[in-house]
Amino acid sequence: MxxxxxxxxxxxxxxxxxxxxxxxxxxxxxxxxxxxxxxxxxxxxxxxxNPTHSKLGAAIIKRISLIPIKQSDKILYLGASHGYTPSFVSDIVGKNGVVFCLDFAPRVVRDLLGICEERENMIPMLADAKKPETYKTRITEVDVIYQDIAQKNQVEILLKNLQFLKPKGYAMIAIKSRSIDVTRHPQRIYQEVEDKLKDKLKIIDKKELDPLQKAHCFFVCQKK
CATH class of the missing domain: 3.30.200.20 (Phosphorylase Kinase; domain 1)
Structure with a gap:
């Protein structure tokens, strides 16, 4: 080994x-x-x-050019769910970093609490990412925003949360095309997403994640 x-x-x-x-x-x-x-x-x-359980892991397998998460970073994780990928982000940022783990579903946040109790650098937050004004006093400026929210308005949610991202900070978003429009070709949706992101962000790289994560595209961006 x-x-x-x-x-x-x-x-x-x-x-x-x-x-x-x-x-x-x-x-x-x-x-x-x-x-x-x-x-x-x-x-x-x-x-x-396991890259079949994580869009971040899948993007790594797909050799995305940059994963901007570093030791001691502060991360805002939107759509933390049960905490699988956030726990690995927690490993990367280490004991001097912080991962703000936000989800709006009480059931999954209960699961998340068990992990956060063992990992002091993970902070669970029951909140709606569409309403950043409801949690803006609970987090600090962050180095990276990571978003994995399968909703029709997932791009708009990220753009609303850019207020928490430091100048020249990074944003990563996993786009699920079927959540935006199940009837349209994924590549067309990804292009529209890129056009929307370009208003506020510089696109560093993007990778389609099939077959590891079906109908998903992963974007790495930087705040202008």
Whole structure:
């Protein structure tokens, strides 16, 4: 079993018996929250990051040019759900970083609470991302906004939340074309999304995530 660094900060690759798996260094050694496999290498523990369970993981497999999440960063995560991908973002930013984990569904936030109790850098927030005025006093300026919200107005939600992003900060958004319009070709929807994003953001890269995440496109952008 061999460990190698990827080109993305905080993301590693484990080579084992011909298989290459994405992993992150476990911020809470000995604890697995989603039955993910744990690896011990050189007295350090790593968690397997499954790209079929995460748009971020899928974008990494698709070799997106930049994942701007770094150690000690502050992240606003819109659409945190049960916390799978946010927990790996938590590993990357480390104990000096912060992940504001926002979701509007009480049931999933209850699940999220269990992880946040174990990870001090994850802050759960029950709130509606369409209404940033309701939580603007609860978060600080952030280095990165990450959004995974499968709604028709998902682009508009991101643009509303740019008020929290520092100058030259980064925004990542996973677009689910079927949530915008199930009748239209995904590529047309992705182009329209790009045109809307360009009003406020510089597009760094985009990758379609099929077959890992069907009918999804992942954008990495920077605030102008």
């Amino acid at each position: 061999e460990l190698e660094k990827s080109k993305y900060e905080g993301i590693f690759i484990i080579n084992q018996k011909g298989r290459r798996n994405l992993v992150t260094k476990n911020l809470t050694p000995g604890k697995s929250f989603f039955d993910e496999k744990l690896y011990k290498i050189n007295n350090e523990e790593f968690r397997e990051f």
